[in-house]
Amino acid sequence: MKTITRSHEWLILILMVAPFIYLGTLYNNLPERVPFHYNAEGIPDDYGPKYGLVLLFGGITAFLYFLFRYIPDIDPKQxxxxxxxxxxxxxxxxCWSLLLFLLWYNTAHGAQSDTFLSFLLASVGLMIASIGNFMYSVRPNYFVGIRTPWTLNSEFVWRKTHQKSAPYWVAGGLLCVLLVFLVPTVWKTAVLLTITLGLAFGSALYSFVLYRQQSTNQQ
Incomplete structure (x- = not known):
């Protein structure tokens, strides 16, 4: 088990460091001011110094690594x-590595906004599908999964909610990947947000209904 854990850890580190190695190969050829923020249509609307890419996204990457690395240690349910x-x-x-590669590539080569936005949102869709694939067997905890008052109060509701929701999250994420390449640019971000919010709200509603049914049956 320790060998498997170590292998996963090295793979995660390689995935998170790889985009910054790629950025290093591009760094000297980047303009002094680069895009830091994009609007809903994939067009840059804020710029900053290029060293800020390393500071900002390096900080976010480190935060994400340590957050997910140590959540199991601080979760009361273990x-x-x-x-x-x-x-x-x-x-x-x-998925995070892919997103950063897309950002760096666009910064260096200036891809068309529609193409850039499509691939960027598709990477988010893949992340949603990946989370859905994990959901089916996730155990009750306070940090990861569908954490509503009803799932946290009942292990049965937790298990059934995640088993029911998992295929919808996988399908919803893959649907996002497909639609962001098909719909007009102005609708791409809205489509992703609508599907994501629909999945979250639907899962929460199902957990509430299931909890009410369980409470009624126990009376």
């Missing part, structure tokens, strides 16, 4: 130290 959770960390690291 249910996250599993191979399934480590696979989720690998999937999230891969």
């Amino acid at each position: 249910q996250l130290n599993t191979s399934n959770y480590r696979k989720l960390r690998v999937a999230i690291a891969a």
Whole structure:
């Protein structure tokens, strides 16, 4: 088990460091001021010094690594130290790495805004699908998963909610990947947000209904 854990950890670190190695190969050829923020149509609307890319995104990457690395240690339920959770960390690291590669490539080569936005949002869709794949067997905890008052209060509701929601999250994430390449640019971000919010609200509503049914049956 320790060897498997170590292998996952090295893979996660490689995935998170790789975009910055790529950035290093581009750094000297970048303009002094580069895009830091994009609007909903993938057009830059804020700029900053290029060293800020390393500081800002390096800080975010480090935060994400340590956050997901040590969540299992601080979770009171101690249910996250599993191979399934480590696979989720690998999937999230891969999607984050892809997103950074897209940002760096666009910064250096100036891809068309529609193409850039499509691939950027598709990487988010892949992350949603990856989370859905993990959901099916996630154990009750306070940090990861569908954490509503009803799932946290009942292990049965937690398990059934995640088992029911998991395929919808996988399908919803893959649907996002497809639609962001098909719909007009002005609708791409709205489509991703609508599907994501729909998945979150639907999962929460299902947990509430299931909890009410369980409470009624126990009376």
